[in-house]
Amino acid sequence: MSFPDKNGHYGSFGGRFVPETLMALLMDLEQEFKKAQRDPAFRKEFAYYLREYAGRPTMLYPAQRLSRQLKTLKVYLKREDLLHTGAHKVNNTLGQILIARRMGKKRIIAETGAGQHGVATATVCALFGLTCVVYMGSEDIKRQALNVVRMRLLGATVVPVESGSKTLKDAMNEAIRDWVTHVKDTFYLIGTVAGPHPYPWMVREFQSVIGQEARRQFLAREKKLPDYLVACVGGGSNAMGLFHRFYNDKHVHMIGVEAAGHGLNTTAHAAALCKGQPGVLHGCKSSLLQDADGQVALAHSISAGLDYPGVGPEHAYYKETGRAAYVGVTDKEALDAASLLARTEGIIPALESAHAVAYLSKLAAKVKGKKSVIVCLSGRGDKDMGTIKDLLFS
Amino acid sequence: MNRIDQKFIELRKVNRKAFIPFITAGDPDLAVTEDLVLALEKAGADIVELGVPFSDPMADGPVIQAASYRSLQQGTNLKKILDLVRRIRCHSQVPIALMSYYNPVFRFGEKDFVSEAVAAGVDGVIIPDLPAEEAVDLRREASARGLATIFFMAPTTPAARMKAVAAAATGFIYYVSVAGVTGARQAVAREIAARVRAVRKVTDKPVCVGFGVSTPQQAGEVARAADGVIVGSALVQLIHTHADQADLLECVSAFAASLARAVH
Numbered sequence: 304m305s306f307p308d309k310n311g312h313y314g315s316f317g318g319r320f321v322p323e324t325l326m327a328l329l330m331d332l333e334q335e336f337k338k339a340q341r342d343p344a345f346r347k348e349f350a351y352y353l354r355e356y357a358g359r360p361t362m363l364y365p366a367q368r369l370s371r372q373l374k375t376l377k378v379y380l381k382r383e384d385l386l387h388t389g390a391h392k393v394n395n396t397l398g399q400i401l402i403a404r405r406m407g408k409k410r411i412i413a414e415t416g417a418g419q420h421g422v423a424t425a426t427v428c429a430l431f432g433l434t435c436v437v438y439m440g441s442e443d444i445k446r447q448a449l450n451v452v453r454m455r456l457l458g459a460t461v462v463p464v465e466s467g468s469k470t471l472k473d474a475m476n477e478a479i480r481d482w483v484t485h486v487k488d489t490f491y492l493i494g495t496v497a498g499p500h501p502y503p504w505m506v507r508e509f510q511s512v513i514g515q516e517a518r519r520q521f522l523a524r525e526k527k528l529p530d531y532l533v534a535c536v537g538g539g540s541n542a543m544g545l546f547h548r549f550y551n552d553k554h555v556h557m558i559g560v561e562a563a564g565h566g567l568n569t570t571a572h573a574a575a576l577c578k579g580q581p582g583v584l585h586g587c588k589s590s591l592l593q594d595a596d597g598q599v600a601l602a603h604s605i606s607a608g609l610d611y612p613g614v615g616p617e618h619a620y621y622k623e624t625g626r627a628a629y630v631g632v633t634d635k636e637a638l639d640a641a642s643l644l645a646r647t648e649g650i651i652p653a654l655e656s657a658h659a660v661a662y663l664s665k666l667a668a669k670v671k672g673k674k675s676v677i678v679c680l681s682g683r684g685d686k687d688m689g690t691i692k693d694l695l696f697s
Numbered sequence: 698m699n700r701i702d703q704k705f706i707e708l709r710k711v712n713r714k715a716f717i718p719f720i721t722a723g724d725p726d727l728a729v730t731e732d733l734v735l736a737l738e739k740a741g742a743d744i745v746e747l748g749v750p751f752s753d754p755m756a757d758g759p760v761i762q763a764a765s766y767r768s769l770q771q772g773t774n775l776k777k778i779l780d781l782v783r784r785i786r787c788h789s790q791v792p793i794a795l796m797s798y799y800n801p802v803f804r805f806g807e808k809d810f811v812s813e814a815v816a817a818g819v820d821g822v823i824i825p826d827l828p829a830e831e832a833v834d835l836r837r838e839a840s841a842r843g844l845a846t847i848f849f850m851a852p853t854t855p856a857a858r859m860k861a862v863a864a865a866a867t868g869f870i871y872y873v874s875v876a877g878v879t880g881a882r883q884a885v886a887r888e889i890a891a892r893v894r895a896v897r898k899v900t901d902k903p904v905c906v907g908f909g910v911s912t913p914q915q916a917g918e919v920a921r922a923a924d925g926v927i928v929g930s931a932l933v934q935l936i937h938t939h940a941d942q943a944d945l946l947e948c949v950s951a952f953a954a955s956l957a958r959a960v961h
Contacts, residue, residue: 310830320799320826322756323849324876327858466762472753479755484877486853583800583826584753596774597804598752 306617311500313620316590319499320583324483333501335406340508345401352397353512356430357387359394361513363520363677368647373667377675379529380650381517383541383682390653390682391513391541392423392494398509399492400427408490410434414478416443416471416537417607417655418450419682420494425459435459438478440470443607450686468601471611475585495538496615499586503615510544517677518548525675531556531666534679535658536629537573537609539618541681546627556628559618560662562604563631573602575614576622576629582613589616605634605690606654608682636661638694641684653682654690700792700820701845701868704743705903705924715869715925716916716960717905718932718953719746719796721764723773725940727781732946733936738791740950741957746823746927747782749775749797756798756825758880760930764937775801775810779817786818794821794847794868802835811838821845821868829865836865847871850896850904852888863900869925872896872906880930882909890922917959926960 306313311333319329339345353359362385366378383391403411411428413435415421421437428435437454441463444451454461467473482491496503496510514532521529532549534542536559549555564572572578575590582591584599592600592612602612621627632640637654640661645651652660659678666676684691708715718737722730734745750768754761775797782793795814802810802824814822822844827835829848839846845868850859853876863870874889875882889906896904906919907927919926935952939945 318831319828320831321828322825322851322873323828323862324851324853324873326828327853327855466759467752467766476753476755480758480878483756486876580804583803585755586826588803591800593800593804595804596776597801598769599800 306620307500307504311504313617314623316588316616316619317500317503318588319586320588321499321586322483324486328486329499329501336402336501336505339402339405349398349401353394357393357397358385359512360516361385363517366648369644372647373663375667375670375673376663377673378663379521379677380680381513381545381677382680383513384652384656384680388423388426389685390419391510391544392420393426394512394544395494395506395509395540396423396427396492400431403490404431406490408488410485410489411492412436412438412478412481412489413492413494414438414471414474415494416610417686418447418454419608419686422450422453424492425454425457428459429457437461438464438474440464440474442469443471446607472599479585495540496543496617497538497585497587497589497613503587503617506540507543507547507617510540511547513541513544513679514546514548517545521677528552528555529677530674531558531676533558533560533659533662533676535560535609535655535681536576536614536618537562537611537655539615541679543615543617545679557626558662559627559629560658561629561631562606562609562658563633564603566633567631571603572631573604573609573611574631575612576618577631584613587616589614590619605637606658608655609658630662632658632661641691651684652680653684654687656681699843699845700790701744701794704792705869708743714920714923714960715743715905716741716957717744717746717925717927718742719748719927719929720936721748721750721761721768721933722778722781723750723768723771724764724936725767726771727773727777731781731784733949734785735789736946736950737953738789740953741961742791742953744792744794746794746796747778749778749795749801751798751801754798756878758878758930760934761879764933775805779813782817782819792820793818794823795819796823799824799827807835808838811842811844815842815844819844821847823847823871825849829862849873852876852892859896859899863902866902869903869905870896870900872904872923873908874906875909877908879908881911885910885915885919889919893922913955913959916956920960928956
């Protein structure tokens with residue numbers, strides 16, 4: 304069985320929960336994406352930009368010192384942090400910008416939290432000479448000032464969002480309002496495997512290159528498949544990108560690591576799967592942090608890229624069916640893991656990716672015998688130096 | 698019979714159009730909302746739309762976003778709004794439609810929501826982020842209990858889809874006058890008459906136009922083409938600016954009456 308179904312559902316999750324004004328456009332987009340997938344010229348063009356511009360394939364690096372330290376795990380790092388712009392986000396923005404061009408859209412809008420997706424969108428807009436407007440919560444603009452400069456340098460307009468909590472979810476509300484208003488000429492370039500159908504599916508397909516490469520690389524080295532896949536989950540695009548091509552390899556365990564913030568038993572976390580309830584936000588039904596009245600709760604994470612109360616619907620489906628397990632890692636554990644990886648391997652991970660690394664110690668304590676694991680190192684840590692400086696060196 | 702259906706039958710008999718004001722329930726508080734609904738009815742409202750506040754109102758412009766936020770700060774929720782409708786029903790039979798984003802309804806439970814809403818005296822439900830395709834369960838529950846499910850059409854809705862939306866809609870069809878969010882516009886789209894005619898080709902259900910209508914003049918223009926006119930943001934703004942003044946009900950009644958005259 305392959306997901307989503309024709310209405311964009313993954314079991315009881317997914318779908319299209321949007322204002323009527325957008326429905327026809329979403330249906331057009333779905334058709335255009337289907338056509339593109341079947342078009343060898345599109346596949347060739349996408350592969351060209353991934354290779355020549357983004358820097359694929361990325362390495363699958365055996366982290367030997369880290370593995371020795373963890374004893375029971377043989378760890379491979381999928382080095383998405385080495386891509387142009389410093390994170391896996393560019394896989395998706397390149398794919399969507401090519402679709403936008405096929406649809407003749409001249410104006411691109413995006414939402415961003417940490418600024419990584421905003422930068423990846425501004426980058427591809429510059430590459431193709433398209434107008435780029437990025438919505439960003441005014442709180443995030445303060446926290447991620449350098450990424451705002453990067454976006455502006457790339458020619459994007461960054462619009463501060465003052466409504467609600469002034470963070471990622473409000474930026475997404477505002478992007479949707481812009482989209483409804485400029486539906487004819489504007490393409491909404493969503494940064495994760497969430498939003499209305501076909502976005503969760505389309506973004507998954509563009510990010511699946513991660514798992515496709517990792518599977519081939521691991522097989523070539525080890526002549527077998529890995530025992531575990533581990534990736535951080537905010538919206539869930541790097542995790543879905545790694546997981547999806549292993550879906551039918553039933554003995555490969557998938558573990559998504561959510562931001563537990565101050566702890567899963569506090570209210571300050573972003574663990575939509577571990578602690579959420581079914582709900583509808585930003586166009587899809589998924590697992591959602593919310594109160595008893597269905598009002599969306601505020602998320603918290605040290606990592607702005609995980610600071611979102613929802614999650615992609617396919618992850619909710621994987622959790623419900625037991626195909627993947629989801630766990631939480633606190634701010635402090637993630638910070639310690641960033642240090643650990645920096646000092647054992649000379650690799651500074653993004654704080655998002657550090658959540659995945661942090662789970663390895665817990666996994667190492669649980670497994671019997673020696674197990675192999677691929678960790679998606681979704682981004683590099685440069686953008687987090689301000690946070691790290693404040694928390695570790697002042 | 699559902700009060701909304703009854704209302705359109707009466708209005709059509711005398712060839713009159715419906716004036717449908719929207720206000721956010723709980724802004725400034727639920728007691729004032731109760732007074733406002735009764736005042737709006739006196740001022741000539743044919744149907745009242747009550748907005749259920751939501752944390753992430755993605756189809757709304759700044760005025761209704763702010764009202765929604767203020768209402769949530771007051772602790773308003775769906776249950777309290779249903780209690781409010783029950784209180785209004787002691788004094789009034791004005792048709793009432795709730796406008797809510799989907800998540801509060803989904804979280805309440807669709808079946809429970811429909812039965813409790815009908816029991817409280819709600820006549821219809823409007824959910825801007827729930828297209829008919831995703832509303833199969835809600836429609837089944839609502840049609841069994843006689844609650845109208847009002848769906849949207851927009852200038853971007855293709856002809857084939859119009860038919861499907863019209864088939865799913867009960868009560869009336871909510872025609873969005875322009876692509877965009879709620880809020881006042883300088884001018885109402887000139888093509889509105891032609892667009893409503895296109896809708897009438899696929900359905901004989903009442904077609905009411907909203908989004909961007911803010912003055913009696915605009916309301917009058919739209920009423921010539923449609924079966925009803927929905928005015929929201931302009932009223933919500935007026936309520937907010939007069940919220941702590943003694944003349945609140947008076948001002949809102951006067952403005953509503955001017956809109957009602959233009960529509961009727």
